[in-house]
Amino acid sequence: MEPEVRVLRLAGGFGRARCLLAAASWLPCVALGLALGSELLLTALPAHHCGSDPARAPSACLPLSYPESVPRAGSYDSRPCSRGWYYAQPAADLLRSPVTQRNLVCEDDWKLPLEQVDHLLGWLLGCVLLGPGCDWFGRRAVFVGSLVLATGLGAGEALVASFPALLILRLLRGGALAGASLALYVARLELCDPPNRLAFSMGAGLFSVVGILLLPGLALLAQDWHLLQGLSALTTGLLLLFWGFPAVFPESPCWLLATGQPARARRILWHFAKASSVDPEDSREEESSLAMELDVLCEGCPQARHHSVLELRHTHVTWKNALILGFSSLISGGIRASFLHSLVPSDPSFYWPYFLAAGLEAAATIFLLLTADLWGRRSVLLLSTLILGLASLLLLAGAQYLPSWTVLFLSVLGLLASQAVSALSSLFSAEVFPTVIRGAGLGLVLGAGFLGQAAAPLTKMHGRHGFFLQHVVFTSFALLALLCILLLPESRGRALPQSLQDADRLHRSPLLRGCPHQDLLPLLPASLPGAGTQLVQEG
Numbered sequence: 001m002e003p004e005v006r007v008l009r010l011a012g013g014f015g016r017a018r019c020l021l022a023a024a025s026w027l028p029c030v031a032l033g034l035a036l037g038s039e040l041l042l043t044a045l046p047a048h049h050c051g052s053d054p055a056r057a058p059s060a061c062l063p064l065s066y067p068e069s070v071p072r073a074g075s076y077d078s079r080p081c082s083r084g085w086y087y088a089q090p091a092a093d094l095l096r097s098p099v100t101q102r103n104l105v106c107e108d109d110w111k112l113p114l115e116q117v118d119h120l121l122g123w124l125l126g127c128v129l130l131g132p133g134c135d136w137f138g139r140r141a142v143f144v145g146s147l148v149l150a151t152g153l154g155a156g157e158a159l160v161a162s163f164p165a166l167l168i169l170r171l172l173r174g175g176a177l178a179g180a181s182l183a184l185y186v187a188r189l190e191l192c193d194p195p196n197r198l199a200f201s202m203g204a205g206l207f208s209v210v211g212i213l214l215l216p217g218l219a220l221l222a223q224d225w226h227l228l229q230g231l232s233a234l235t236t237g238l239l240l241l242f243w244g245f246p247a248v249f250p251e252s253p254c255w256l257l258a259t260g261q262p263a264r265a266r267r268i269l270w271h272f273a274k275a276s277s278v279d280p281e282d283s284r285e286e287e288s289s290l291a292m293e294l295d296v297l298c299e300g301c302p303q304a305r306h307h308s309v310l311e312l313r314h315t316h317v318t319w320k321n322a323l324i325l326g327f328s329s330l331i332s333g334g335i336r337a338s339f340l341h342s343l344v345p346s347d348p349s350f351y352w353p354y355f356l357a358a359g360l361e362a363a364a365t366i367f368l369l370l371t372a373d374l375w376g377r378r379s380v381l382l383l384s385t386l387i388l389g390l391a392s393l394l395l396l397a398g399a400q401y402l403p404s405w406t407v408l409f410l411s412v413l414g415l416l417a418s419q420a421v422s423a424l425s426s427l428f429s430a431e432v433f434p435t436v437i438r439g440a441g442l443g444l445v446l447g448a449g450f451l452g453q454a455a456a457p458l459t460k461m462h463g464r465h466g467f468f469l470q471h472v473v474f475t476s477f478a479l480l481a482l483l484c485i486l487l488l489p490e491s492r493g494r495a496l497p498q499s500l501q502d503a504d505r506l507h508r509s510p511l512l513r514g515c516p517h518q519d520l521l522p523l524l525p526a527s528l529p530g531a532g533t534q535l536v537q538e539g
Contacts, residue, residue, distance in 0.1 A: 007257060011269040012276025014193040021250070022200045025188040026207040028180070028243060031235040033211025034218070035150075035177050037358075038232060039119045041219050043112045044092040044350045045099060092350045093220040094228065101225075102163055111163065113457035118167045120457070122174020124450040130179030131443020135259075135436060136306050139187040140251040142439075146179035147240040154233025158226045177236075182446065186439050189430050190254035194493050198373050201427050205365040212358045216351070258435035258498040260305045309440035311500060317489075318433070318503045322441055324484045325429040326448040328385065331481055332421035333452030335392055335474040337459075339418065341467065342395050343411035360412065364419035368427075376492045377428045381421065382485045388417040389478035396475055422449055431491035434503040438496075 012018075087100050098104065104111045126146075133142045153173035160166045185204070192200050222228040243249045253272075256265035312319040344353045372380050391414030399407055425445060433441035452474075459467050489506035497503040 007262075007265075007269065008254065010278070011253075011272045012278045014191075014196055015272060015276030015278075017272045017275035018191050019196075021248075022188050022191045022196075023203075024243075024248060025184055025191075025200075026204050028184055028239050029204045029207040030211040030214070031232075031239055032177060032181050032184075033208035034215050034235060035154075035173075035232055036123075036208075037212040037215045037354075038228070039116055040350075040354060041092040041094060041215060041228070042098055042225055043116055044094070044097065045105070045109075045112065046087045046097075092354075093216060094223065094225050096224045096226070098163075098166065098225060113460040115167060115170065116457040117454050118171050119174050120450050120454040122171040123178040124447045124454070125171075126175030126178025127182055127443040127447040127450065129175065129443075130439075131182055131447075132309060132437075132440040133179070134183050134186055134439025134443075135255075135309075138251050139183045139190075139255060139439070140246070140249055143180050143183035143187070143249060144240065144244050146176045146183065147236055147244070149173075149176035150180060151233050151237045151240060154229060154236060158229040158233060178446075180236075180239075182439060182443055185426070186430065186442060187249070187252045189427075190252045190435065190438075190496065194495060195373075197431070198369065198427065201430075202365045202369040202423070205423055206362060209358055209362045209365070212361075213355070216354070254435055254496065254498075255438075305436075307436040307500070309437050309444070311437065312441075315500055315504050317506065318500065321432045321488060321503075321506070322429070322444065324481075324488055325425050325432075326445045327477070327484060328381065328421055328481050329425040329429075329445045329449035330452040331385075331474055331477045332388070332418045332425065333449035334455045334470070335388065335478065336415060336418045336453065337456030338392065338395070338467075338471045338474065339411045339415040342399060342407055343415065356412075357415070360416045361419045364416050365423060367416070368420055368424055372424060372427075373492060376490050377424060377431070378485060378488050378490050381424050381428060381488070382482065384417045384420040384424065385478060385481050385485060388414055388421060389475065389482065391417065392471070392475040392478060396471055425449070428488070428491060431494070431496060432489060432503060432506055434497040434500050436499060 094100075098115070099112065102108075102111075130142055130146065150173055153169055153176060157166065157169040157173060160169055185201075188200055188204060189197055218231055219228055222231060250268050250271075251264065253265040253268045256262070256268075312322060340353055340357065343356070368380065375383075391410045394402070395407065395410050395414070402410075426442065426449075429445040430438060430442050455470055455474075459470055487508060489508055491506070494506075497506065
């Protein structure tokens, strides 16, 4: 047994204190869900027409141009709408939004996907840049610092006047919220023991869905997007007020022990042991006490040891796991827009796709909660990717010939599978990356998912001319990912790897229970320098 694992077990295991802290980490997910879903409300496009003569136009954007008072002979000259835009009704219960305030319609409608890409790019950069910060400065430091930045940037976003300033603030705030979400996810996972990791991780996902479902209600009360952003900043400020205390969100002792900081971990582990009615000084004949184990670790760790994600280059198995899980996250994020496009009509209401996506995310979370421990992470990920690829392939090949109910069923099934692949890829990567680079590794996988989600708004900026090609590419990737997932190890029921060497020992396990428990060699073994010489001698 590893020394770090033995110390955590001597501190009471997954006792009352660790269980309460892990459950308390669910509540911040509501505020983070509010912030992540706000982009859909702010960029919702209401019904609109030019204020000059709305009855003259058969479509929304035709009133943008109307004839000159004295037209030229043989031509129909036009000029932009100068009499103001009229918006029939709010698309998401916001009487004032960035769309209506700045008239981001018709000739300026390209700014809406630009704002969506900007928002997703902020989350992507936050995951990639603040993930290594979790490994160098600690989970708590990144969480608290990110909340401070998110609160200040959210207040500035509520007061912003220009569109370029709004883009910059949303980019920065998205990065800060991503850092807080990542640090919270990793700290929660490291608090739990193997039998409880799935339940607490999926519980956090359900609380995030609750935040998404509450957002339209807040918009109905606020009526103005400035006030809505102010409320969002207020929620992150309240998180900082309560979860900023070390008693509610302590530093991860798992990270402190893995990076050689047992002195800092002593006070936290002491609290865990006393809350679990365990005497830290008590030692039995068969094992030493918590105090003795910490003293041994303190003697062997004169200073902290930090690692970089670039050290993955020197591993044999871990970098392949990172590449496969990042690939799966990219596919699940990118192909989601294809299913939504097949699911909703060409001009849908705001609430139908919004609540449908949130409901399917909750259903996917419950599906993983029921199956990922029973069948294993790799088997469920393989099944979800298979359903994802088949549904996408059938829609791509026969959407024009299939009945409407079949298209609806395949779209719902594919969207459900994409949500399951996204959530399970995050959990799987957090379990196979070692503690010393878990923040950076998980940040790369989550960043790949946000990169995939950004493909849909980029296509809208070009008039959806590349939407079919995008669907083809992600469908091909999904079918290719089926072969890659077979190379992954199984992390169900295993302790979290602490070092890069521990993570490299995770080998592929068989899918069928009748096979041996573990392969002696991975499917892709490292190249051996003397292999070629041995073959020549044998020949």
